[in-house]
Amino acid sequence: MDELHKKKCVSCDGSTPPFETSEIHKYLKKVDGWDVSSDSEKNYYLEKDFKFKNFIESKEFINRVSSIAELEGHHPDIHFGWGYTKIKIFTHAIKGLAESDFILAAKIDQI
Helix, strand or coil: CCCHHHCCCCCCCCCCCCCCHHHHHHHHCCCCCCEEEECCCCCEEEEEEEECCCHHHHHHHHHHHHHHHHHHCCCCEEEEECCEEEEEECECCCCECCHHHHHHHHHHHCC
């Protein structure tokens, strides 16, 4: 199995089609604990909840996620508060999932 966390996210200009369900399931096996959900328009995204002991640990985690996201040029939606962080990843330009979404998820799991 290739190690996604060692790959680099690739910018998407919107011309690449989003992954089909079979491709999503193939890549989902390469990341740890991420769920795939869809919105009302059937656009798929990755989502994962993280638990922490307090607000400071949550904040420090999202600061590290933010640094990775900036280096990769791929920015997730992040919700956080006392003892939790929820991260949602998808490629906005294609309103769905691509390899870069799974690469970012794998990099976040390395924290």
